[in-house]
Amino acid sequence: xALTKTHTGWNxxxxxxxxxxxxxxxxxxxxxxxxxxxxDPGKLALPLRILLAACVVLVMACxxxxxxxxxxxxxxxxxxxxxxxxxEPESIDPGKTYDAPGFMVSRNLFEGLMRPDPVTLxxxxxxxxxxxxxxxxxRFVFHLRPDARWSDGAPVTAxxxxxxxxxxxxxxxxxxxxxxLWDLKNGKAYAEGRAPADAVGVRAKDDRTLLVExxxxxxxxxxxxxxxxxxxxxRHAIERHGMAWTRPENIVTNGPFHLDKWVISYxxxxxKSPTYWxxxxxxxxxxxxxxxxxxxxxxxxxRAGELDWIGPDVRxxxxxxEHLASKKDFRSDRDLATYFYxxxxxxxxxxxxxxxxxxxxxxxxxxxxxMARFVMKGGERPARTxxxxxxxxxxxxxxxxxxxxxEEARRLLREAGYGPGGKPFGTLEVLYNxxxxxxxxxxxLQAMWKRELGIDVQLVNQEWKVFMNNRLEGYFQLxxxxxxxxxxDPYSFLSMFLSDSEQNETRWxxxxxxxxxxxxxxxxxxxxxYALYAKAEAILLEELPMIPLYYYAxxxxxxxxxxxxxxxxxxxxxxxxxxxxxxx
Amino acid sequence: xxxxxxxxxxxxxxxxxxxxTLSFLLMRAAxxxxxxxxxxxxxEVKRNLELQYHLREPxxxxxxxxxLREPGLSTAAERAIRSEAPWSSRVEKLCTGAFQYGWMLSNxxxxxxxxxxxxxxxSVNEFIASGLPVxxxxxxxxxxxxxxxxxxxxxxxxxxxxxxxDHASMGAALLGISVPNFVLGPVLIFVFSLTLAWLPPAxxxxxxxxxxxxxxxxxxxxxxxxxxxxGGMLEVVRQDFIRTARAKGLSExxxxxxxxxxxxxxxxxxxxxxxxxxxxxxxxxxxxxxxxPGVGRYFVDAALNRDITLAMAVVVVDAVxxxxxNLVVDVILxxxxxxxxxx
Numbered sequence: 038x039a040l041t042k043t044h045t046g047w048n049x050x051x052x053x054x055x056x057x058x059x060x061x062x063x064x065x066x067x068x069x070x071x072x073x074x075x076x077d078p079g080k081l082a083l084p085l086r087i088l089l090a091a092c093v094v095l096v097m098a099c100x101x102x103x104x105x106x107x108x109x110x111x112x113x114x115x116x117x118x119x120x121x122x123x124x125e126p127e128s129i130d131p132g133k134t135y136d137a138p139g140f141m142v143s144r145n146l147f148e149g150l151m152r153p154d155p156v157t158l159x160x161x162x163x164x165x166x167x168x169x170x171x172x173x174x175x176r177f178v179f180h181l182r183p184d185a186r187w188s189d190g191a192p193v194t195a196x197x198x199x200x201x202x203x204x205x206x207x208x209x210x211x212x213x214x215x216x217x218l219w220d221l222k223n224g225k226a227y228a229e230g231r232a233p234a235d236a237v238g239v240r241a242k243d244d245r246t247l248l249v250e251x252x253x254x255x256x257x258x259x260x261x262x263x264x265x266x267x268x269x270x271x272r273h274a275i276e277r278h279g280m281a282w283t284r285p286e287n288i289v290t291n292g293p294f295h296l297d298k299w300v301i302s303y304x305x306x307x308x309k310s311p312t313y314w315x316x317x318x319x320x321x322x323x324x325x326x327x328x329x330x331x332x333x334x335x336x337x338x339x340r341a342g343e344l345d346w347i348g349p350d351v352r353x354x355x356x357x358x359e360h361l362a363s364k365k366d367f368r369s370d371r372d373l374a375t376y377f378y379x380x381x382x383x384x385x386x387x388x389x390x391x392x393x394x395x396x397x398x399x400x401x402x403x404x405x406x407x408m409a410r411f412v413m414k415g416g417e418r419p420a421r422t423x424x425x426x427x428x429x430x431x432x433x434x435x436x437x438x439x440x441x442x443x444e445e446a447r448r449l450l451r452e453a454g455y456g457p458g459g460k461p462f463g464t465l466e467v468l469y470n471x472x473x474x475x476x477x478x479x480x481x482l483q484a485m486w487k488r489e490l491g492i493d494v495q496l497v498n499q500e501w502k503v504f505m506n507n508r509l510e511g512y513f514q515l516x517x518x519x520x521x522x523x524x525x526d527p528y529s530f531l532s533m534f535l536s537d538s539e540q541n542e543t544r545w546x547x548x549x550x551x552x553x554x555x556x557x558x559x560x561x562x563x564x565x566x567y568a569l570y571a572k573a574e575a576i577l578l579e580e581l582p583m584i585p586l587y588y589y590a591x592x593x594x595x596x597x598x599x600x601x602x603x604x605x606x607x608x609x610x611x612x613x614x615x616x617x618x619x620x621x
Numbered sequence: 622x623x624x625x626x627x628x629x630x631x632x633x634x635x636x637x638x639x640x641x642t643l644s645f646l647l648m649r650a651a652x653x654x655x656x657x658x659x660x661x662x663x664x665e666v667k668r669n670l671e672l673q674y675h676l677r678e679p680x681x682x683x684x685x686x687x688x689l690r691e692p693g694l695s696t697a698a699e700r701a702i703r704s705e706a707p708w709s710s711r712v713e714k715l716c717t718g719a720f721q722y723g724w725m726l727s728n729x730x731x732x733x734x735x736x737x738x739x740x741x742x743x744s745v746n747e748f749i750a751s752g753l754p755v756x757x758x759x760x761x762x763x764x765x766x767x768x769x770x771x772x773x774x775x776x777x778x779x780x781x782x783x784x785x786x787d788h789a790s791m792g793a794a795l796l797g798i799s800v801p802n803f804v805l806g807p808v809l810i811f812v813f814s815l816t817l818a819w820l821p822p823a824x825x826x827x828x829x830x831x832x833x834x835x836x837x838x839x840x841x842x843x844x845x846x847x848x849x850x851x852g853g854m855l856e857v858v859r860q861d862f863i864r865t866a867r868a869k870g871l872s873e874x875x876x877x878x879x880x881x882x883x884x885x886x887x888x889x890x891x892x893x894x895x896x897x898x899x900x901x902x903x904x905x906x907x908x909x910x911x912x913x914p915g916v917g918r919y920f921v922d923a924a925l926n927r928d929i930t931l932a933m934a935v936v937v938v939d940a941v942x943x944x945x946x947n948l949v950v951d952v953i954l955x956x957x958x959x960x961x962x963x964x
Contacts, residue, residue: 128741135662212666215663231692301747303825329823334909334911520660539663
């Protein structure tokens with residue numbers, strides 16, 4: 038899913054304005070200060086005393102140390118988990134949601150055929166108690182558990198899944214994640230109106246058996262079944278209430294929680310569902326999502342003890358990170374996301390950028406280590422590849438990429454005919470969306486390229502939607518980009534640069550790369566697949582339609598009393614497995 | 622007077638129509654659409670979304686750019702078709718815009734702000750219904766702070782002209798006007814919530830939650846009110862009828878409270894209308910800092926999200942507010958000032 042959360046956030050902040058030498062000695066202000074002191078010294082003492090007291094309070098507050106940023110012990114009692122929900126969800130309908138806050142809510146309200154393991158995110162049996170897969174990986178039979186029920190008591194049947202999946206594909210639903218279901222047999226054809234609904238490869242054989250047929254083998258298909266668009270939605274509630282079916286008074290859910298309250302732009306409350314088949318395993322009585330995309334406000338709430346976790350969509354602002362580094366309730370984990378710059382390779386792009394030696398020189402002259410450490414300051418890691426380092430543990434052997442070597446970079450630039458005495462390079466334009474952290478990264482790039490290569494760089498920042506529009510239309514030279522994996526396979530990243538991909542905003546075309554990535558999909562064995570991915574990525578890093586800069590970190594604040602919360606690559610923490618420990 | 626009010630109310634309609642049209646044109650002219658995201662949705666899906674939200678009109682396409690009716694058209698292909706026929710493309714867009722304008726206007730006539738472009742489960746009416754009372758509450762509390770502090774300080778300053786009380790309150794007023802609320806808010810939170818732990822740092826859950834945001838929002842207005850009160854009072858106390866009152870031997874208290882205040886507050890009353898409307902837009906920052914679920918934040922957020930319906934709804938609601946507040950102020954001015962006539 039796209040990294041829009043931190044970039045559209047508009048944070049009101051305290052400007053660090055210093056006022057020195059601004060004490061006028063004359064004028065009415067001076068008279069105010071001076072006159073009473075002459076006439077009646079006792080009268081000035083009170084305001085002065087207040088001022089003094091305020092200063093003392095401020096100084097005390099500033100030096101407040103302690104091992105934690107928030108309260109050392111849980112400030113609340115009771116079994117309600119307070120979590121920062123991020124921005125107001127676009128939707129909590131699992132079939133229609135597109136944003137991270139919406140998924141965080143819907144994930145806990147609904148349960149698909151599979152549910153994610155809280156530690157590894159590997160699929161565990163959810164509504165389906167077991168399944169069989171054909172040898173070619175294209176046909177599945179799912180057996181549904183008999184005790185799966187909706188919150189109104191009705192059983193969850195295979196027919197519910199068939200209807201829900203077809204609903205996501207139906208053009209009238211306009212579901213934004215519909216593309217994930219196009220791999221179902223005739224899925225895309227039905228979505229485009231070329232095939233009837235009956236032809237789609239999902240069919241309920243009886244109430245408890247679901248037959249699924251795919252167009253092509255998708256190695257991570259079972260992993261996807263934990264994800265929103267594959268979760269069942271209550272046909273009876275939707276047909277009765279239409280768009281309003283997600284309101285607390287109308288909604289019917291099948292997951293560990295049901296929706297209790299939803300105040301727009303303020304708070305969403307979910308409570309444990311007694312009809313959930315695994316209700317005995319759910320330890321929390323209630324979860325409250327505090328809705329706000331103002332990171333500073335959420336930091337203050339956490340500090341005051343009103344939040345147990347600031348949530349995955351609220352990130353401590355950069356200026357806090359150094360202070361937080363030593364705090365026990367701060368943690369930084371690795372994220373399945375990469376920060377990079379796209380290079381426009383369209384025919385009307387600047388001449389130098391279309392030379393791959395120049396692109397390589399640009400990449401090799403960036404000190405990414407320094408950028409991660411001194412610019413980002415959190416747990417970000419320097420990136421030489423597009424595919425995040427998290428895949429290395431799963432056996433991915435990434436290509437080496439281009440090392441930091443300014444000497445070699447200058448040589449490459451000379452070889453391409455630029456540099457001192459060569460062709461004029463012109464000014465490079467670096468485009469990013471308006472945000473403090475992005476500006477700092479762009480400034481670092483500007484300084485490094487000027488210092489190492491003597492290239493003049495102009496920084497251009499634009500408001501989010503304008504920026505996205507220009508990137509999609511190709512009005513840029515170099516543009517910032519960020520990408521989070523939708524599923525745990527490098528394909529989620531590498532597919533971005535396939536020549537027919539909508540996301541390939543650079544218009545880079547390489548047939549060998551396309552062939553390797555496509556071939557990898559044929560292999561259901563992970564090691565074989567990963568070997569082909571590595572070959573493909575080697576081409577990508579040789580040709581460089583993008584320059585990777587760093588892998589994102591999940592910087593967060595979490596109370597020590599929150600248990601059953603495990604760091605994982607996609608920052609997904611099913612609340613059915615979380616509990617709170619009250620200290621006596 | 623009722624005829625006057627009726628005429629003024631009828632006058633609102635053309636004003637609102639102009640505001641509606643202008644904000645619609647501005648929203649249409651802004652680059653980027655509500656469904657653009659870092660992870661672009663497939664062309665077919667985007668098309669479905671745009672059809673549903675009237676950003677695409679089959680009739681216009683069939684009439685002016687029939688090539689777009691091809692099923693399964695990719696974004697690149699559509700771009701190529703459009704660049705080949707720039708004029709037809711422009712006409713098609715104008716036509717779609719006209720349809721969208723008509724659709725929204727007919728909704729407004731029925732009292733419906735339409736569906737939100739961003740929040741797929743909700744209509745804009747729900748956002749207004751849930752946020753407006755909160756913003757009004759915040760505005761009223763801020764207004765109470767503004768009037769209490771402002772009138773008090775202004776009266777003190779006027780009666781003690783050029784004494785230290787005058788300088789102190791006018792100095793404070795200058796400070797109140799100069800310190801922006803996004804600075805004052807966090808400072809107050811820092812002192813009263815995080816350090817002294819007297820009041821909660823954010824949210825909206827009872828009177829204790831309203832004090833800091835109400836004060837922060839109201840203080841700048843208190844400063845204006847103080848200066849206007851002082852100015853108005855100083856002008857009035859020099860007039861003949863005040864001298865007469867004093868000559869009758871009335872006490873200074875009575876002179877000020879019974880005679881001078883009525884005239885001296887006229888500037889404050891006429892300022893209240895715009896101030897009330899300003900409190901609503903002023904809450905943009907406050908609502909964010911304090912995580913208050915009002916409508917003020919949508920002025921910025923909805924526009925940034927290109928949520929056309931929501932952005933326009935808050936503009937129109939705010940305009941109605943401003944216009945009605947001005948009308949109320951004019952009526953009150955007439956009651957206070959014998960020189961004003963309802964024409």
